Amino acid sequence: MRITMIGTGYVGLVSGACLADFGHRVTCVDTDAGKIAALHRGEMPIYEPGLEQLVETSVKAGRLDFQTDLSGPVAEADAVFIAVGTPSRRGDGHADLSYVYAAAREIAAALKGFTVVVTKSTVPVGTGDEVERIIREVNPSADVAVASNPEFLREGAAIRDFKHPDRIVVGTSEERARKVMGEVYRPLYLNQAPILYTERRTAELIKYAANAFLATKITFINEIADLAEKVGADVQEVARGIGLDNRIGPKFLNAGPGFGGSCFPKDTRALVKTALDHDVPLRIVEAVLAVNDNRKRAMARKVAAAAGGNLRGKTVAVLGLTFKPETDDMREAPSIPLVTGLLDLGARVRAYDPAGMEPAKHDLPNIGYATDPYDCAHGADVLVIVTEWVQFRALDLARLKNEMAHPVIVDLRNIYRRDEMAALGFTYESIGRGA
Template structure:
């Protein structure tokens, strides 16, 4: 049984650590944030992710999962070290690799025998080669080690499911020595015949970015079709369903929305676009996807403004703030751009989200007000706007909402309702690319 250290306890690090412990390995998750580590030791999750806290406590109780702030001792203890630190977007759109390179230097300083270093963080092409050089330079003992690129393909809100039921496992390395160890730590997946893609560093790095950019492109495409449907009177719901029936295309990520957000799509599209420009081979589809997504967020504001006549003095109730349901993550959420623009135009905003309220308060403070639930939110509003597709928003008491509102506008920017079921109660339904 391998001893595994995971550097970083964010979404990727915690999912990796808890997932591998659940697969039977002994795992030590490492982080420099003392308060976060203290909570994790008590079985308290710092983020909202369905099912993760239960597995955290189960694997802690079994003794397979532990947490520490002692990075050096963790590195010395481990056979396999996962780098799962953040790679935030820099001001120029490029990935900020400071934390990754710092982790590599720490590994090099404390390496005390043969180790396998696995990069889980999303990194640009050529990064794993740099990691290898940094570790070698920092290692004064000339120890042997191998580096593996093992990108994650997790959806926030379904991270634990995706870890345990992946479509594939990508392993990029420059030699075969670490491959068997990687197969062993992922043994349950291997036994379930999950495909393992064995390749080199650069191809593994490119697979991750390409996958996210392609999915972002699908989101942007169907949003553009929805905008066209608004103009020509076609129905994007029917169109998207029919398009997705084509086996060459598939139905996933063909759902109209206020635009993609989160910790991956915005950052990864910008990073790949910047990298391709640096390589003098700009990716025009990726560049256009980025601009189209920005347009979609602005288009949401335009729809609201056009229907209200003016935004100044309008009272708006926003249902959903997280970038998607089943998460509290508000990084690059469409709600941020939309609400900020509404505030600039003089609107009064009241918002509610089942999980993201704490994060929202950090962003807006007292610039907006906050509802205690869906119905408190809509009281005396001129319009209600659905931005996140939480399940509890799918079965609202529409009669009650109609009675509580001052106005009658019901903006459904996730198309989770049919126009007729909303308009039955005297509300004016405005969705994405739907005939009313």
Template structure:
């Protein structure tokens, strides 16, 4: 199939490269001309294990192309994935959807045939509906459907997560949209990867709920770690012991300085804002956010204590600047 990806960040570039590996013809679009120039020259602007090889191979075979011209990129696309940033909106913590909405409008104005617009960015519940209204207003003359297909990629293992996912979640409102997504993800369904079709609102909520749950799990083991220090218990063995219970699982049970990165902080905050807008308090998620903030400050106090009560004039080494291994992402 002919696909277009709007945005060449972690999600967009990984998705584009993996879709082309499936055999689809993919064009990645980004308004940053310098980024596109690098990609055309074979330079990958981000670090992700395996991505360099994947991009170069599929570019060489002609399945993966790059452009800064959105009209050129989406003109003949059968499906267009929006993978632009949704940072926290300055001042109130809501997800900033201006890039998503602008991309949707530009895509609608540029396509020359019926197509499916898919939001792959992490967006609050109701975004697909708003994108649908934008598209209908911009191009009432062409049938353009809208779907939600959130990503569940971990930086540092994004290629593996895309090619061998636990599941693929698709939010759709019609059988024709479902069929397009079935065709796109056929290589995964042939390997018996579950493809879950739900409403667009449900799809959007699944993404936020998943990230919030993982943040809760990280925060829980961090609080257990604090108690272990006071009682003499070994938190690593505690984590191993509870993780052996299949109902709990052993992932995200590593005590540390708290969660960070480009997703969990903004997504938990955005979920709280959505809950606030709908007058449905989420006390567990709120406590998780608060405890995580406190933990960051506590780690700072521990450094000061280890330095004898003051860091003034001291030389402090930081071993690693990213929020996790195998990535160059230093956001939050």
């Protein structure tokens, strides 16, 4: 099949590369000429394990191409995916759909023959209706079906998630569109990935509901962690104890400094705004957002308490800046309010991250950046583990202790054992693991 992917951001580039790897002919289109030129040189605009090799293979095989002009690729396509950004709109938290609607107008003008236009971007309920209205307004004679196909990709594991999905959600009532989408994902039949066909608005809501539910699980276990610290329980054992119940499940029950990234904060806010527009307040989701924001700001006070209550003039080493490992994404990362809070408390901050230091410099320009974990720890009064990169899971703890001015570690991801750290002479604080 011939597929056109509008947008070469995280979702568009990963989806386009994976579809090309399936054997489809894919053209990825972006208005950013610099980004397209870089892709032609083999330079990826995002950090995602395995993506560069996947793109290189499909480009060499002639299955994947990159362009700035969508007219030709859209005219030839069986399916056109809209995978542009939908950031939070400034001031009110609604999803900014201007890029989606702009793409719809350009697509409409270029359509030839029956084409399925698919919203891959995360969009509020009813967006597909407006996309269809725009297309029919611009090109009344277009033979088109508009479908919703939300993505469920985890940064750092996106290629595996695309090729081995839990489910594929397709929202359309048009039988011809269902056949086209079935053909798009036919290579996944061998993986027994179920395709769930729904109405378009249902598919749009599934994406938001899924992210809100996962964000709720994270926030729930973080609050239980706070209680565990006070009563002398271990939140990791609590999480295991409840996660073994198959009605609950073990995933997203890792206590930490709060969720961040490009999806959960943005999508939960947009869901709340959509609900309010329809006079259906989502009190649980509203509480999730409030608790998560407060938690990220509270982490600096936790570090100060571990360092004796006063950080003024002290050096804090921060390991991990990105919101999760295996990505360079700094969007709404817990490290940002943490570091900002540390600076407000008078600390000097030095940080190290395997992939996120260049992106971090935009949000955190007033700190030092180290070359490795031990350089980061040199002379530090307290060290904070913020992101659970695999490189931080097997540090030479004896060397780390020798580098530090004071052996104080605040582990916000619970990647080390308390008894091990105590035996090595560290003052060690973690999340939700009481004495």
